[in-house]
Amino acid sequence: MLAALAAVVLVAAFVQGSTGVGFALIAAPVVGILRPGLLPVFLLVLMIPLNVYVAWRERDRLDHRGAGWITAGRLAGTLGGIWVLLAIPMDRLNLLIGVSTVLAALAGLAAPAFRPGRGALLVAGAVTGVTETSTGVGGPPLALVYQHQPAAVLRATVAVCFLVGEVISLVLLAATGRATGAQFGTALLLLPALALGALLSRWVHHRLDGRLMRALVLAFALASGVLVMLHG
Template identity: 40%
Template sequence: MSGLEFALLCVTVGVGALLQVSIGFGLGMIAAPVFALVDPALAPVAVLLLAGGVTATVLVRERGRADLRGCGWALVGRLPGVLAGTLLVVALPTRYLALLIAGMVLAGVAVSIAGYVPRQRRSAVVIAGMVSGLMGTATSIGGPPMAMVWQRLRGPELRATMSAFFLVGSLMSLAALTAAGTVRAHALLGAALLTPAAVAGVLLSRHLTRRLDVRRTRLAATALAVAGASVLVVQQFV
């Protein structure tokens, strides 16, 4: 990895961490395509580790505001999704995993643009958790299904609930990937080297979160994710 590529990863992680803290998700959607472009061996493990640390920070900051019952049902659904996602990581070659990452980003954006708002029923939360588990474990992009089902939550409650789910969910995914033998020292080292960038994003969010327009921030995050996914698709066929 060149110095320029490492700088790109640092900027990506910093911006992703800022968005994760501000709107409850975003690190996986933005970072996963870039990681797959620069160094596929880092995804999904390094992204899951970085996202886990950032969500723990949000949970501490927004403590007491999470919908723990809803989070619990989502985690019930996540378990079978994690197992399915682990099988995909083991079975699919790197190229197909890259295309899967791009596809998950674009599918999440398409659903968001369509404006679909499911009722926040227990069954919907469980199904969203299952899809998030599969996507999050295989590609580190588990945010869109939960953002969709919990979009009626606002502000601190949304960030806290999403963070509680993703913290536990990331640990579940990492445990499954470790058991499957797909966690490599290279990914662990990459996560360690990129941790300062994630910390910088979290610290910057303290000054910017209240000033950010949530709608415009989500649009910006979506645009960045689509750009990364599009470049990733093109790379696979060049």
């Protein structure tokens, strides 16, 4: 099981390092099947060093204004995510992850081109706070608002927003007793796989068509979301 988790973490880190999104979309359904009790802390812990790396690598393309509005919405959404965790039993989180992943994938594939304004950024931040705190999956709303921006802008801004939100989510999860030593310990064991995937992405991130890669990630999310829904 640890080898399977390492493999999916490596692939997910490579995809997110290359496109800016996809880590939780790829990893959460698999982790939800293999070890649902690890969610969401397992994903949040691993995504912190990954997003530090991506944010530093793409720091010159950061959308400061957008990151600010998303973070403001994220603060409110995180409290909603805590409520979801307290209200829904752990054995139902698989179903929640599957449904949210499928809906996000469908929305991402169908969304028309647009330039995000303040309202869209706030809503994306709030929804991300709810979904990432409760399930570990927070990328789809941010990918939607930045999907028509240059790939480097998406990677830099999403990484910074993820980083701030993940720290907030982990603090609140720990304060409410929803974080365990086993979740942290398993995540730390998989840091080498995460690092390898992130470093591999360095050689391809500037060569890939960001829109095509995001479509592939969302297509994978659709298939894996259906699978985890059936499992749940």
